[in-house]
Amino acid sequence: MFKIMLIEDDATLFHEVKERLTQWSYDVYGIHDFGSVLQEFTAVQPDLVIIDIQLPKYDGFHWCRMIRSHSNVPIIFLSSRDHPTDMVMSMQLGADDFIQKPFHFEVLIAKIQATLRRVYNYNTERTELRTWRGATVEYVKNMVTSPSGSVELTKNEMFILKMLIERKNQIISREDLIKSLWDNEHFVSDNTLTVNVNRLRKKLEPLGLDTYIETKVGQGYMATEEVHS
Structure with a gap:
């Protein structure tokens, strides 16, 4: 709909x-x-x-x-x-x-x-756009654009960002992220997710967005967003 x-x-x-x-x-x-x-x-x-x-x-x-x-x-x-x-x-x-x-x-x-x-085009995947912290996130193009500029993400980096901003201000467990990214967490090193998240933060740093992806020790990660009353 x-x-x-x-x-x-x-x-x-x-x-x-x-x-x-x-x-x-x-x-x-x-x-x-x-x-x-x-x-x-x-x-x-x-x-x-x-x-x-x-x-x-x-x-x-x-x-x-x-x-x-x-x-x-x-x-x-x-x-x-x-x-x-x-x-x-x-x-x-x-x-x-x-x-x-x-x-x-x-x-x-x-x-x-x-x-x-x-x-x-009803029959094709819709171009999905989301806004987060004043930036436009284009899922299909793997682009994040803000007044500070634009950065292009890898598919894994965008997938992680998408999962986080679709559930802003909620903690996404490391297990859920790994399962969604690589289907079976048993064949993926936990460090692989850490590396991907760190790369994502590094990409977002020039836009001033890196600090808004928070690590929740022992739980997972969370993309924060201001809540307007």
Whole structure:
């Protein structure tokens, strides 16, 4: 099931669109605090974002910039304003499509389906993106990108990082990591995992992320993340 984040402050429109999209088996999320859109986006990790231009506090263009600084998730803009510059600005900011209000739901669903098909190609592995400590982690490309730069990881290093950040602030045992990496821990030296984790930390050091992978003596490892209340 694809997750869609609908950033729309018109409660009536939001609930109407959510109900219709749910009927199409999409999982729809809204925004609780329009001043913390990026934090809620990061928490949900949606597969697609639909965002209105006119929003409380900051407009949709602002949040598009913020999201794009962390993720390549597809974005569809909504606008009730009849300004060609809105569409131009949306595309320049990296939006994938633009819909003028009022719109027919059939048009919206067609654009959603086309965008998801183009980006994820239903029949292939989806490009998985996660954010962690302000960095974008691209699982398929084995890349970690932050404002400090980018680093490329080996498949084992990325696998370890993926396991850790998928369960942030939770300890992953050494046994679980070894089993997942090499199928059978009986044929792998415990030191092999240590070497791989140390290499991962070394790769992340230029980005300032190495200290956020903590060793829990006698237990395993943990990727830490700030918790927003």
